[in-house]
Amino acid sequence: MDLSRAQVPHGLVHVIAERCKQCDFCISYCPVDVLEYSEDTNSKGHHFPVVAAGKEQACVFCRFCDLICPELAIFTSESQADASDG
Amino acid sequence: MSIPVEANISLVDKHPADDLLRADRFPHILCPGCGIGTVIHTYVRAIMESGVDPDRHVCVSGIGCSGRAAGYVNVDSYHATHGRALPFALGIALHKPDLVVTVISGDGDLTAIGGNHFIHAARRNINLNVICINNFNYGMTGGQTGPTSPKGARSPTAPDGNQDHPFILPHLAHAIGASFVSRWTVLHVRQFQEAVLRMMEKDGFCFTEVLAPCPTSFGRPNNFAQGLHEMEMYRDRCHIENGVSRMSDLQIDIMDPDWPIIVGNFVDVERGSYGEHA
Amino acid sequence: MVKLHAARPPPTPRLLSGARFMQGDHACAEGALAAGLDFFAGYPITPSTEVAERLSDRLPAVGGRFVQMEDELGSIAAIIGASAAGARSLTATSGPGFSLMMENIGLAAMMELPIVVVNVQRASPSTGLPTMVGQSDILQARWGSHGDYGVIAYCPDSPQECFDLTFEAFNAADRYRVPVFVLMDEVVGHMAERVVIPEPGILSIRVRKGPRQPPGKEPFLSYAPDDDLVPPIAHAGEGYKVHMTGLTHDERGYPITDAGVHHKLVTRLVDKVRKHADQILMTEEFMLDDADTVLLAIGCTSRSARHAVRMARAQGRHWGLLRPKTVWPFPSDRVRELAASGRVRQFVVPEISLGQLRREVERLTRMPVINITHAGGAMPTPEQILEAVES
Ligand SMILES: Cc1ncc(C[n+]2csc(CCOP(=O)(O)OP(=O)(O)O)c2C)c(N)n1
Ligand code: SF4
Ligand SMILES: [Mg+2]
Numbered sequence: 001m002d003l004s005r006a007q008v009p010h011g012l013v014h015v016i017a018e019r020c021k022q023c024d025f026c027i028s029y030c031p032v033d034v035l036e037y038s039e040d041t042n043s044k045g046h047h048f049p050v051v052a053a054g055k056e057q058a059c060v061f062c063r064f065c066d067l068i069c070p071e072l073a074i075f076t077s078e079s080q081a082d083a084s085d086g
Numbered sequence: 087m088s089i090p091v092e093a094n095i096s097l098v099d100k101h102p103a104d105d106l107l108r109a110d111r112f113p114h115i116l117c118p119g120c121g122i123g124t125v126i127h128t129y130v131r132a133i134m135e136s137g138v139d140p141d142r143h144v145c146v147s148g149i150g151c152s153g154r155a156a157g158y159v160n161v162d163s164y165h166a167t168h169g170r171a172l173p174f175a176l177g178i179a180l181h182k183p184d185l186v187v188t189v190i191s192g193d194g195d196l197t198a199i200g201g202n203h204f205i206h207a208a209r210r211n212i213n214l215n216v217i218c219i220n221n222f223n224y225g226m227t228g229g230q231t232g233p234t235s236p237k238g239a240r241s242p243t244a245p246d247g248n249q250d251h252p253f254i255l256p257h258l259a260h261a262i263g264a265s266f267v268s269r270w271t272v273l274h275v276r277q278f279q280e281a282v283l284r285m286m287e288k289d290g291f292c293f294t295e296v297l298a299p300c301p302t303s304f305g306r307p308n309n310f311a312q313g314l315h316e317m318e319m320y321r322d323r324c325h326i327e328n329g330v331s332r333m334s335d336l337q338i339d340i341m342d343p344d345w346p347i348i349v350g351n352f353v354d355v356e357r358g359s360y361g362e363h364a
Numbered sequence: 365m366v367k368l369h370a371a372r373p374p375p376t377p378r379l380l381s382g383a384r385f386m387q388g389d390h391a392c393a394e395g396a397l398a399a400g401l402d403f404f405a406g407y408p409i410t411p412s413t414e415v416a417e418r419l420s421d422r423l424p425a426v427g428g429r430f431v432q433m434e435d436e437l438g439s440i441a442a443i444i445g446a447s448a449a450g451a452r453s454l455t456a457t458s459g460p461g462f463s464l465m466m467e468n469i470g471l472a473a474m475m476e477l478p479i480v481v482v483n484v485q486r487a488s489p490s491t492g493l494p495t496m497v498g499q500s501d502i503l504q505a506r507w508g509s510h511g512d513y514g515v516i517a518y519c520p521d522s523p524q525e526c527f528d529l530t531f532e533a534f535n536a537a538d539r540y541r542v543p544v545f546v547l548m549d550e551v552v553g554h555m556a557e558r559v560v561i562p563e564p565g566i567l568s569i570r571v572r573k574g575p576r577q578p579p580g581k582e583p584f585l586s587y588a589p590d591d592d593l594v595p596p597i598a599h600a601g602e603g604y605k606v607h608m609t610g611l612t613h614d615e616r617g618y619p620i621t622d623a624g625v626h627h628k629l630v631t632r633l634v635d636k637v638r639k640h641a642d643q644i645l646m647t648e649e650f651m652l653d654d655a656d657t658v659l660l661a662i663g664c665t666s667r668s669a670r671h672a673v674r675m676a677r678a679q680g681r682h683w684g685l686l687r688p689k690t691v692w693p694f695p696s697d698r699v700r701e702l703a704a705s706g707r708v709r710q711f712v713v714p715e716i717s718l719g720q721l722r723r724e725v726e727r728l729t730r731m732p733v734i735n736i737t738h739a740g741g742a743m744p745t746p747e748q749i750l751e752a753v754e755s
Contacts (some may be wrong), residue, residue, distance in 0.1 A: 014096045021118035024314045029273075038095070046118070050095040067131070067275040070123025070313075071113060072101045108607070111618060141579070141603040146445070157607060157619060162600040164448055165609035165619075167471050170441035173405075173433065177445025177453070178600050180429050181403050185449070185601050203441075206434040361429070 011061030011076035013051055019073035020048035026065035026074050034059045049074060106130040106140060106160050114158055116151060119305075119313020121272035121298025125219055126155050128275055129188065132282040133161065136186065144187045146175040148200060151226045151300070152192035152219040169200030172207045175214050180361065186286050188215040194224045194232040197253055201233070208262040208291045213359045215285035216293045218255060221300035222340065229303030238341045240307040255295040257333040260353050265290035267353035269336065271297040271320040274349060281351055290359035297338075297347070308341070323347045378425050381563045388526040388553040389414035392456070392482055392546060394561060395530030397422055400569050402451035405431045405442035407461060410494045411550040412484035415456035436461035440468040440481070447477040448608065450572075450599035452534050456482035459501055460491060462508070469543050470509035473633055475608040476587070476595065478537035478572070482530065482546045484553040485663075487716075487740025497550035498740035499663055500717035505545050506692050512630050514637030516644055517545040517692040519662040523557045529646075529689065535570040536644060540636050541594055547691060549716065551664035551743065572597050579603030587629070588615040593636045637693055646689035647698060651677065655684025657753065658702055659712045660725055662691055664743055669714055671746040676753075694724050703729035710734060712753055714744040 013034065020042060026049050027035045034055045037047035049065070059076060066075040100109070107130060116122050133143050140161050147156035149168035156163040166174040171189045179187040189196075196204050196218045207214060223241060224230045230243040234255065238247040259267045266288050270278035278296055285292035299305060299316035310316040319340065328350040330336065336352070339345040379398055386394070393415050396404075404423055406416045416432070423430045429446075433439040436457055443453035457465065462483045472479045485501050487493035505517045516536050518529040530546050537544040573596045575584055584604040589595045595615075598604035611619040612626040637644065648666075651673055652658065661669035666687045676683040686702070688695050702708045711729065714736040715721040722735040736744045736752045744752075 012096060014098045016099055016101060017097055018099075019101075019113045021113065023119040024312070025119075025124075025317065028314055028317070044113075053094065056094065064275070067127070067279070068124055068272070069127065070116065070120060070272075072103055072107065072123070072127055073113075075101055108618070141605075142601060144600050157609065160605050162448075162602075162605060163607045164445070164475075164600075165607070165611065166441060166445075167467055167610055170437060170468060170471075173438035173441035174445035174448075176431070176438075177403065177405065177442040177447070177451070178449040180431060180442075181446040181449040181451040181453075182601050202434050203438050206438070 009061040010057065010079045011059035012079045013049070013059055013065070013074065013076050015048055015050070016073045017042045017048045019071040020046050021071055022046040022048070023070060025068045025070070029064055029068060031062060031064065032058050032060055035065065103127070103130050103134065106133055108158055108160050111158060115154060117302045119299060119301040120151065121221065121300070121313065122152055122155060122219055124272040124275065125190065125217060125296055125298060126158050128279045128282060129155070129190065129217065130159055132279050132286060135283055136286045138186055138286070142185050144178055144185050145190060146171045146178065146187065147190050148192070148195035149226070150192035150195045150224065152190060153195060155190040169195055169198070170203065171195065172200060172203040172214070172216070176207060176212050179213050183213065186215070187213070188217065188286070190217045190219065192225070193218060193220040193222065193234040193255070197255065197258070198233045205262045208259060208264045208293070210360045211263060211265060211290040211357050213289055214291055215282070216291070217282065218293065218295050219298050220255060220295050221298050221304055223300060223304040225300040225303045229300070229307070236339055236341050239304070252338070254334065254336050254338070256293070256336050256352055259293040260333050263291070263357065264293040264353065265355055265357050265359070266292035268351040269295040269297070269349050271324060271349060272299070273317050273320045274324070277326070284351070284354070288354070290357055320347065324349050326350050328352070379564050381561045383558055383560045385556055386523055386559050387414065387556045388520065388523040388548060389484065390418045391523040391526040391559045392530045392548065392553070393418035393422060394559070395527040396454050396480070396534065397426055398527070398561065398567055399531045399534035400452050401454055401534070402428045403443060403446035403453040404428070404455065405433045405439040405446070405453070406455045406457065407433050407436050407439050409458045409461045411486055411553050412456040412458045412482060414553070415482055415484070436464040437468070440465040443479050444468060444472050444475070444477050447472070447479050448475070448600050452538070454480045454482065456484070458484050458486050459488040459498065462501055462504065466508040470511060470513060471610045472543045473509070473513035473515070474610045476541040476597070477608070478541050478544070480530070480533045480537050480544050480546065482548060484548040484550060486550050493741045495550070496741040497664060497743060498716050499549050499665060500720055500740060501547065502691055502717065502720045505547055513633045514635070515543050515545060515692055516540065516637060516690060517547050518646070518689060519547050519691045520552055520689070521663055521666045521687065522552065523555060523559045525689070526552060527559050527561060531567060538570050538572045539594070540640065541597065542636060547663070549663045574598065575604060583616060585615040586617040587613060589632060593632050593639065641693040644690060644693055645695055647695045648687040648689060650685040650687065652684035652686060654707070655682050656707055656709045657681065657683045657712060658708050658710070659683060659685045659714065659749070660688070660699070660721070661685065661714050662688055662721065665714050665716060668744055668746050668749060672749040675746055675750055696728055699725060699728045703731050712736070712749065714749050716740055716743055
């Protein structure tokens, strides 16, 4: 099988920055290490997740960051882009 | 709001589950790294997948940090007194049997002050779904020892370490007659959500224990100062064993780093729910 | 897919009517059924058990739900929950169980969920004399749960009134959204007399005031009161997505930590009863028009008092009886009025308590208040009342 041509689901990450309390769950448990902390903080002083440089196409849309977030501050949507050409 | 726009992220102000949340009350009051938020999240997802109109779902909580769950979900929701979530929910469920009633309760709320209602609601097989958030302590009042606190755990009321034997909640739930019994952690979000859905589908008294970090009250004196530390412990030590053969194997000793924690769906039987003969 | 249970079929009317001979506990149960009782949860306790026993048979027969709970903590919580789902709900107990219910009576007051609690009083404190009469839970009924809140309490003096006032209690609970008590006593609960039950349809059942907006669009403000201080109520399953809590809450029902909001809320809980006292109050006056000596008594003791009035009148003395049918709110204005009439010289308070009722009268007047007391197990006789006043 030609893995380079397989259709891997691909996701976009969305964040509600004000809800984040910087628990680290999403960053720690992303299976492909898409996320890192923002440089800036929200109004409570928490750094929130952003997509790490170079990881823009890496999200596999597993939704784990969303499911595990205690604050309902992060979710993903399926991107239309074809992951095989990334 | 002082949120700058970061280049690498889509910043939004609404979550897809917000219709099922009292979103105007977010961010909620729970501490950073507290597992209770994930339980709330899982519950609303299960509602979304249940196929039942949210207007027919009801959430009842008692008192405690876990008890705050009812205040964040956008279904008819009731925050009863400490220990009394179950009988309050029983009143609703028996008067309107067409509602899907879920109780979200803390370990102390459900099995210390509310222990008597727990054993009798299960014995009667009242049609309720019970999610017991076990964070091994009384989080809200500052981390005092509770009925699930591990032996040796330090707390403001056990400065030299807890001497009492903790409950094995799924074992207890099984012994008192629950129709469905499972244990998951907030790390096992997918399996936990499946268990909650199963409870919503199923008649009779259904029980899920969900282990959840309480970094502030339990964690700090017991080497889990961050929620993530306890999540890592779940990751390292949890084994999935559905239908475990001996319920007593479900004993948890989280103070012993080599002690395995068994999670899974353990019991799923038909007993005929309360009042079915009526 | 989640299976939904079919809603229960509508109740088949099987209410009693006409004249019957029955004990107070049973009449109380029939009064509740006539009022459209949907849900009863209770735990057996003498001398109230007959209320539960009667309902275990009669309530399912009219389509309602009877549950015997594991204790009184569960019973009271269950009836509050059922009320949240729209049920007319009841529990029945006696002193020890009433004590266990106190925390959740405050919850019902704070959530403004209507409930009716029957307390057939026995000799107390503690386990006391389980089978014998008492009237010493009067102040507990008013003040037993922590904090300030309003309640209504009826004191029937006969099986007929056990029926009538239990019926009335449900209407009052739904009208004001407060906990309502039927404070019976062992004598009234266990005595059998003729009880006349009106034909169905004669008694009017008050319907709870519901939301005036359809569910779904605008958020429903569960705690926005009308001019009468009582907010409309939406029940579980009606689509309004209510939130109810014992925490201090705003009009939406959401917890809020604010002394101003707290003060306003709790003041309203008290004022709902205080400001409608004239509409709630029920008293009976017996030979009071020309009385210089006013007996004030409730429940079974008022039967002795009434007899004492007759005996005194036979001796040419001007006695009369004021009988509160509602001990809460207390008929304070009427007592003050009598005290200020210039005609009344003294009050006489016989009771099965060491002075709970006297205290209420004493705080309203500087006139002499003669208190004939028994701690429980026996009631003051007419002769004892006459003697006490003479000496
Ligand atoms: C009758 C009563 N007793 C004590 C309390 C104080 N109290 C509030 S929450 C709580 C313990 C809660 O523990 P748990 O149920 O485990 O919930 P958690 O906060 O850990 O989620 C206690 C003792 C109370 N509110 N009411
Ligand atoms: S004290 Fe513990 S249980 Fe309570 S919110 Fe904080 S972390 Fe959660
Ligand atoms: Mg706890």
